[in-house]
Amino acid sequence: MxxxxxxxxxxxxxxxxxxxxxxxxxxxxxxxxxxxxxxxxxxxxxxxxxxxxxxxxxxxxxxxxxxxxxxxxxxxxxxxxxxxxxxxxxxxxxxxxxxxxxxxxxxxxxxxxxxxxxxxxxxxxxxxxxxxxxxxxxxxxxxxxxxxxxxxxxxxxxxxxxxxxxxxxxxxxxHSRRFYPRSFEQLNVPLAEHAVRPREYLLCIGTVEPRKNLQLVIDGYLALPEALRRQYPLLIAGMPGWRNEQLQGSLQRALASGQVRLLGYLQDNALAELLAGARLLLFPSLYEGFGLPVLEAMASGTPVILSRRAALPEVAGDAGLYIDPEDIHGCASALQNLLEDEAAWQARRTAGLLRAQDFxxxxxxxxxxxxxxxxxxx
Missing domain, CATH: 3.40.50.2000 (Glycogen Phosphorylase B;)
Incomplete structure (x- = not known):
């Protein structure tokens, strides 16, 4: 055929x-x-x-x-x-x-x-x-x-x-075979290129455009206690999108703090390593037909905080930690929960690995x- x-x-x-x-x-x-x-x-x-x-x-x-x-x-x-x-x-x-x-x-x-x-x-x-x-x-x-x-x-x-x-x-x-849990030894060298260590940073993946809801990502992160932001920088990976002007002011202020870093587009293997080493993936998108980064994070052993919008619940199921994509304080609270509660973090990690096997x-x-x-x- x-x-x-x-x-x-x-x-x-x-x-x-x-x-x-x-x-x-x-x-x-x-x-x-x-x-x-x-x-x-x-x-x-x-x-x-x-x-x-x-x-x-x-x-x-x-x-x-x-x-x-x-x-x-x-x-x-x-x-x-x-x-x-x-x-x-x-x-x-x-x-x-x-x-x-x-x-x-x-x-x-x-x-x-x-x-x-x-x-x-x-x-x-x-x-x-x-x-x-x-x-x-x-x-x-x-x-x-x-x-x-x-x-x-x-x-x-x-x-x-x-x-x-x-x-x-x-x-x-x-999910591709390049998305899998990795040991700290496997991650130390590639993550050093971004000046971070395994499980000591947060990750957001997505084109810099309104529907990815990066405004909430930035505002929710900046609402965290200062000590947590110093311990866990936020890395944003993705290409610039269209009509993202409204993000620029708050994004530039966040970048100036040094606690938020914009990485731009990353090659496949580099992104897989970064995803496997993150403490969590923050993905509060307003609209997705599927949401590959969510599945790839779960397959990598990385918990996901996401919005209950569009197709995202079909992908994450009960493994995701859901937030209102318009609630800054709710976002910050979910972040703080998975940063400070090791048992909650481990439960989401285990559930995500199990959920990823369905795809x-x-x-x-x-x-x-x-x-x-x-x-x-x-």
Whole structure:
């Protein structure tokens, strides 16, 4: 069974959808019986690219500034290259992992990870949002099946786009093998690069944008007693997002204190080490279609404080410590609880490790492969 998979997202530094494509590709390969052909936006390949295209983000940004209608022009060129390759490899089915499917003369599957463009349009560049709105409705109509990461997103897709429920398939995500509990000896050297020691810092992961609720992260942390902040610095890992101006004042003040540090984008292994060494992950996001960092933290043996919003309870279950994402003092209280109460911390760690066992990329791939076979009849 030959499947075409759009992997053009892998030209950029890997974030959520990029990790999804890479992990799903590897897990499908392990199942056997599926011949995957990857389209990287320009050419067709049988294997994953080893790394993102150097300077891709800067180059892409420059092109958008210099060329009007850059998204449409790029799409036309990519569609031409996609068509040429599709005629040659002749896939039985095309899988699009984002909201912008190419035209394809055959069955097509889309993966919808979230509806952030609907609920938080202010976090998207205007031209990108316009192109999403132009593409997504037609794509969902053409799709033979729609894969989603959670039951929450399945319900949203059915409700917002009037899609038939039997067209939507829930395929929960998994955690990579690089996320696992590590000894202090394994962590001392890599963590020294950030001037921290194992279990002596807090971690927040996410693009610096409003829906990640970093304002609460900063305010809740700064509401902790001074002694705890001196003992446990807060590290924030993630790329700058859109419309994050309102964060800048408080963020800059927090950074000036030296107790909050902004790390920017981290490579996969560095992030896994940092996550395994954290005292806890603070993830009070307002909206997530799944919440991979939550699962990855639990798999690493790191307790999670998170909001009971969107799909996050589906991932953390009873292992997470939930807070009101608008309650600064509630956030500070939860932080203080897991920093000072060793028994509570250990209980959350144990529950998280157990909960993470319910999720795997092998399971996600099996559900995906079953959907492929249902459509192509083999």
């Amino acid at each position: 030959r499947i075409a998979l759009n992997a053009s997202i892998l030209r950029a530094p890997r974030t959520g959808i990029g990790h999804y494509v890479a992990e799903l590709f590897s897990a499908l390969r392990n199942l056997g019986g599926i011949d995957l052909e990857l389209f990287d936006g320009w050419s067709w390949q049988e294997g994953l690219p080893s790394a993102s295209l150097p300077g891709y983000s800067k180059l892409s940004g420059a092109v958008k500034l210099l060329l009007p209608n850059a998204y449409q022009l790029r799409r036309l060129m990519q569609q031409h290259r996609f068509d040429r390759g599709a005629r040659r490899v002749s896939p039985a089915l095309y899988h699009e992992p984002s909201l912008w499917p190419f035209d394809f003369d055959g069955p097509m599957i889309m993966t919808v990870h979230d509806l952030a463009h609907v609920h938080y349009p202010q976090t998207q560049p205007v031209d990108r949002l316009r192109e999403i709105e132009r593409q997504v409705n037609g794509g969902l109509e053409r799709a033979s099946k729609i894969l989603v990461d959670s039951q929450f997103i399945a319900s949203e897709v059915v409700r917002h786009y009037s899609v038939s429920a039997d067209k939507v398939v829930v395929a929960p995500l998994g 795997s990329w092998a399971r996600c791939a099996q559900i995906t492969a079953n959907t492929y076979r249902e459509l192509v009849g083999s």
